[in-house]
Amino acid sequence: MTKNQLSRRTVLRNGAVLSTTFGLALAVTPGQVAAMNKAELIEQMASEAGLSKDEATAAVNGFIHATTKGLENGDSVALSGFGAFRPLKRSKRGRDNGSADSSSVGFDACPEFAAGLDLIPGEGDERGARAGSRCRNADVLIDAERLAGETRDGRERGLSTADAERAIEGFTVAAMKALKRGDRLSLVGFGSFSISKRSARTGRNPQTGKEIQIAAKNVVKFKAGAELSKAVN
Numbered sequence: 001m002t003k004n005q006l007s008r009r010t011v012l013r014n015g016a017v018l019s020t021t022f023g024l025a026l027a028v029t030p031g032q033v034a035a036m037n038k039a040e041l042i043e044q045m046a047s048e049a050g051l052s053k054d055e056a057t058a059a060v061n062g063f064i065h066a067t068t069k070g071l072e073n074g075d076s077v078a079l080s081g082f083g084a085f086r087p088l089k090r091s092k093r094g095r096d097n098g099s100a101d102s103s104s105v106g107f108d109a110c111p112e113f114a115a116g117l118d119l120i121p122g123e124g125d126e127r128g129a130r131a132g133s134r135c136r137n138a139d140v141l142i143d144a145e146r147l148a149g150e151t152r153d154g155r156e157r158g159l160s161t162a163d164a165e166r167a168i169e170g171f172t173v174a175a176m177k178a179l180k181r182g183d184r185l186s187l188v189g190f191g192s193f194s195i196s197k198r199s200a201r202t203g204r205n206p207q208t209g210k211e212i213q214i215a216a217k218n219v220v221k222f223k224a225g226a227e228l229s230k231a232v233n
Contacts, residue, residue, distance in 0.1 A: 035186045036178040044177070049170030055159055059167035062150030062159075063142060064190050070140040071105060072231045078138035082172050083109045083220065086134065087232045104229040105191065107222030110135040116176045117195070119218055144168060179220065189227035196221035 036044070038060065046056040063079060070077035071087050078084040086106045108131035109119065142150075144165035152158030159167060175193065178185050184194040195218050203214045224232065 034182070035184040035192070036174075038187050041171070041174055041178075041185065041187070044174035045167065045170040047170075048173045049163075049166040051163060051167060051170065055163060056167060056170065058151040058159060059147060059164065059171065060187075062147050062153075062164075063171070064187065065153075066140070066142050066146065066150050068190070068228055068231050071228070075139035076134060077140040077142065078110070078135045079171075080141060080143045080168055081110055081112050082168070082175070083107055083113060083222075084131070084134040084138050085222070086138075103191075103222065103224045104232045105222065105224040107193075107220065108134050109220040113172060113176065114220070116172075117179060117218075117220070119220065142168075187225070189225045191222055191224045191228055194221050194223075195219070 042053055042056045042060055045051065045059070046053050049056065051059070067077045067079070067085055071085060074087055076084060076086040084107070088104055088106050109117070111132045114131070140146075144161045147168060148159045148161045148164035150158075151164065175185050179193065179195050182195070184192050186192040198217050198219050201214050203212055204210065205212055
């Protein structure tokens with residue numbers, strides 16, 4: 001090993017020790033966003049819900065499996081109190097109704113999750129109205145009972161309905177805290193959640209049809225991962 005290689009390895013090792021000692025994430029350069037990964041989400045979920053890491057892991061895997069399966073079948077899927085996913089029909093330009101990104105899956109934060117993030121829609125905000133409707137009327141609703149069933153699929157034991165309910169609450173709280181810190185929640189293969197700024201625009205009141213000006217606001221953005229996109233497409 002050369003002197004330069006040894007020096008570089010020492011710097012990296014010392015940096016890792018400092019990060020561990022002071023509880024810091026990996027260094028983030030300006031313009032980048034820190035990310036909570038699946039392992040960190042599971043640890044936070046377990047703490048929030050009073051579950052073991054194995055139970056929290058089973059819940060996350062059950063959610064991912066049920067959501068992927070539903071979207072693959074062309075169904076919309078909602079996780080109770082969190083958000084609703086839907087497969088997007090891709091246009092020739094690779095976008096859905098003018099969407100700003102090319103994700104294969106659309107996502108709407110349920111009203112209670114948006115409220116927890118202080119993203120409460122304003123009066124006449126048709127996006128907020130659609131989000132509430134999609135959460136209530138999804139083809140597949142992942143509630144405590146369904147999630148408990150997913151964790152028992154092919155296994156002798158899984159989560160009880162009560163533990164599954166706590167897991168959903170723990171997932172929602174952990175995700176909320178990460179996003180409120182400005183972090184991105186990243187579940188490799190499935191996708192990532194982040195807060196994105198939506199510019200001011202002209203819209204219509206869904207009740208009256210009257211044209212209104214909608215102020216700039218923050219929204220929850222979901223970008224499907226490679227494995228989920230492949231399943232949906």
